[in-house]
Amino acid sequence: MAGGRRAAGLALGWGCCLLLCCAATSKLEVSTPAVVEVEIGDTARIECNFYIPGNGSYSYIDWFYVDRKETATPHTNSPVRLCHVTDSEVLKDDTEYKERLSVGEDKALSISKVTVQDDRTFVCQVGAGSSGVGESHTELHVYKVPETPVIEPNTGGISVHNSANSQIAKCESKNSFPPANITWHKNGEQLDLQENQMRYSRTRESSGLHSVSSILFDTVTREDRDSHYHCTVHYWLRGQRHTLESQKVQITVFYPAEHLKLQVVPSSALVKEGDNVKLVCESDGNPPPVFSFYKRGLDDKWQELSSLAETDSGVLTLHGVNKSSSGLYRCESLDLDDMTQLEKEVELVVNYIEGVHVEMEPSSPLREGGSVTLSCDAHSPVALDYQWTDEKGRKMGDGNQLFLSNLTFETPNNLSCKVVAPSVPGLEQSKQVSLAVEGKPRIVAISSPLYVRQDEVVNLTCKAIAFPRPSVHWSVNGTAHEYVDNQHIASNLTVRVNRDLLKAGAMCRFSNKMGDSEKHIQLLDQKTAAESQGVIIVAIIVAILVVAVLGAVIYFLHKKGKIPCGRAGKQDIAKNTSI
Numbered sequence: 001m002a003g004g005r006r007a008a009g010l011a012l013g014w015g016c017c018l019l020l021c022c023a024a025t026s027k028l029e030v031s032t033p034a035v036v037e038v039e040i041g042d043t044a045r046i047e048c049n050f051y052i053p054g055n056g057s058y059s060y061i062d063w064f065y066v067d068r069k070e071t072a073t074p075h076t077n078s079p080v081r082l083c084h085v086t087d088s089e090v091l092k093d094d095t096e097y098k099e100r101l102s103v104g105e106d107k108a109l110s111i112s113k114v115t116v117q118d119d120r121t122f123v124c125q126v127g128a129g130s131s132g133v134g135e136s137h138t139e140l141h142v143y144k145v146p147e148t149p150v151i152e153p154n155t156g157g158i159s160v161h162n163s164a165n166s167q168i169a170k171c172e173s174k175n176s177f178p179p180a181n182i183t184w185h186k187n188g189e190q191l192d193l194q195e196n197q198m199r200y201s202r203t204r205e206s207s208g209l210h211s212v213s214s215i216l217f218d219t220v221t222r223e224d225r226d227s228h229y230h231c232t233v234h235y236w237l238r239g240q241r242h243t244l245e246s247q248k249v250q251i252t253v254f255y256p257a258e259h260l261k262l263q264v265v266p267s268s269a270l271v272k273e274g275d276n277v278k279l280v281c282e283s284d285g286n287p288p289p290v291f292s293f294y295k296r297g298l299d300d301k302w303q304e305l306s307s308l309a310e311t312d313s314g315v316l317t318l319h320g321v322n323k324s325s326s327g328l329y330r331c332e333s334l335d336l337d338d339m340t341q342l343e344k345e346v347e348l349v350v351n352y353i354e355g356v357h358v359e360m361e362p363s364s365p366l367r368e369g370g371s372v373t374l375s376c377d378a379h380s381p382v383a384l385d386y387q388w389t390d391e392k393g394r395k396m397g398d399g400n401q402l403f404l405s406n407l408t409f410e411t412p413n414n415l416s417c418k419v420v421a422p423s424v425p426g427l428e429q430s431k432q433v434s435l436a437v438e439g440k441p442r443i444v445a446i447s448s449p450l451y452v453r454q455d456e457v458v459n460l461t462c463k464a465i466a467f468p469r470p471s472v473h474w475s476v477n478g479t480a481h482e483y484v485d486n487q488h489i490a491s492n493l494t495v496r497v498n499r500d501l502l503k504a505g506a507m508c509r510f511s512n513k514m515g516d517s518e519k520h521i522q523l524l525d526q527k528t529a530a531e532s533q534g535v536i537i538v539a540i541i542v543a544i545l546v547v548a549v550l551g552a553v554i555y556f557l558h559k560k561g562k563i564p565c566g567r568a569g570k571q572d573i574a575k576n577t578s579i
């Protein structure tokens, strides 16, 4: 309030001084600055200039203070002398300033350690004999820059419903002089407030400084959930307005939900049997409302699914969904503040494959060399692909039919039909079928011929493939053991070798309802075999000898000339040798 005037006064004061220094008049002129500003604790200096006409000199200079009208009581607004200055000395009066004041060479008054109480008027009075007495007044303005304002938002939260003139925040700035002003700002813009929207108060601290505070009351809307509020403290300094801003704060705004969103997570097109599915209900209200979930039953009635829902977070979790989880779901929200209800529905589609079955044509039994057609079928709301694999997972064909011809025992007898829904990743089912190819036993291995010795205990082995499982029959007595591996069956017969066995060997026979097969095992005496080997060796030696002798005879006859020779030279030689 005093600031504007103070600034003007300051300017005027210096203007007068300049004027007086440069222009001489005919009467005694005393001048001091109209205003001197000093921060509390600093030293204030007030210069006093004077002009005495006709080369006269002053006889004394007196400094006084007077309390200003607005602060003074009727008894104290008379001037109080601080000191009396003559050419030779400075006499300090016994006042509160005695210790703090000093007068310089230039007769300027200095007051150190300025306090709030020093905010008063000081008077320089000059006495100059015949020129009379002149005086000039200076307003000493003391100031203290306020502390940065501290803002405290309403932490309780404000509902938009009864928000008229709700307390938004409180702002306080301490220790200023003179008292500072506070303004309020929302999102950077100053609020134009009615009288009842701001409660300003100020207190005078024991130090004489002022602390100011302001409480902002305003109406909040839903949008104010994002608003930033701050307060600013304003003060004057050397004719200039200055400001200090508080931090920006937000307030909690309560507002009812306007929209509800209900979603299937993950996205509903891809839900399949066995998945864990979440129905997520979201509201734009604050605080979040109370949620409840319902499912429409076959009778079109809505059934609450309270036990499955985490009502606080608005999430309904369905573990391991199946076909019967499909249907229409509803989320309802209830705002406890204003009791408004909102609802939203979503359709859940659970994709599935069911009823996978395989048909065989002919149904059974299958014969070796015959053929079979396998047909695979399943139910699903989405398109399906079919694949056939054997028991080792090897692919045998595509499509819902598989034709197998030239059936053998080796044809894989466990087949799988895998049903895949290409549009729903991960959705598949499979069904295994057994193909039993029936046929007459086929002997695949025998231990023949077998070299044995008389009285030795040996094993005779026969192995066959057949289905159904055949029985094994041996033509000789012994201890039989059977080993079965899938369609293969092997039999070991442990026997002691005797003359009869060596002579006749043994027969193994496999038989099932499709027929029988038998094979003969030949036993050879290792000794006889060795003897016959000896005979052969002798025979070979004899043969070599015969050839050698024969060779010698032929040679002899040749030399005798009994065998005619084609060349004369050779005959000569023959003649010579014969002499």
Ligand SMILES: *[C@@H]1O[C@H](CO)[C@@H](O)[C@H](O)[C@H]1NC(C)=O
Pocket: 054, 055
């Ligand atoms: C003032 O004093 C100065 C020298 O001290 C002198 O020159 C001047 O004339 C005097 N003026 C008057 C008006 O006495």
Ligand SMILES: *[C@@H]1O[C@H](CO)[C@@H](O)[C@H](O)[C@H]1NC(C)=O
Pocket: 001, 003, 180, 181, 234, 235, 236, 241, 242
């Ligand atoms: C404080 O408010 C008063 C009254 O509105 C005004 O006169 C004064 O200039 C203000 N001070 C500042 C520093 O803005």
Ligand SMILES: *[C@@H]1O[C@H](CO)[C@@H](O)[C@H](O)[C@H]1NC(C)=O
Pocket: 320, 321, 322, 323, 324, 325
């Ligand atoms: C589907 O799941 C529900 C609950 O998990 C169960 O009670 C029901 O028997 C299931 N239905 C089928 C067809 O599997």
Ligand SMILES: *[C@@H]1O[C@H](CO)[C@@H](O)[C@H](O)[C@H]1NC(C)=O
Pocket: 405, 406
């Ligand atoms: C089935 O066997 C016949 C005769 O042995 C042969 O000609 C034909 O190629 C075989 N078919 C298949 C699919 O192996």
Ligand SMILES: *[C@@H]1O[C@H](CO)[C@@H](O)[C@H](O)[C@H]1NC(C)=O
Pocket: 391, 413, 414, 434, 486
């Ligand atoms: C075929 O399946 C049956 C029963 O599922 C099983 O006992 C048998 O070992 C399987 N055969 C093969 C060769 O995997």
Ligand SMILES: *[C@@H]1O[C@H](CO)[C@@H](O)[C@H](O)[C@H]1NC(C)=O
Pocket: 458, 459, 481, 492, 494
């Ligand atoms: C003969 O077969 C029996 C039973 O199969 C077996 O325990 C034994 O080790 C076999 N003997 C020989 C010499 O292989």
Ligand SMILES: *[C@@H]1O[C@H](CO)[C@@H](O)[C@H](O)[C@H]1NC(C)=O
Pocket: 458, 459, 460, 461, 483, 492
């Ligand atoms: C059956 O006999 C043969 C020949 O002696 C032997 O090598 C084989 O190990 C026997 N089989 C079994 C399973 O003992």
Ligand SMILES: *[C@@H]1O[C@H](CO)[C@@H](O)[C@H](O)[C@H]1NC(C)=O
Pocket: 475, 476, 477
């Ligand atoms: C097998 O043994 C039985 C008695 O144990 C006997 O009657 C039969 O003649 C024997 N068969 C052969 C081929 O040795």
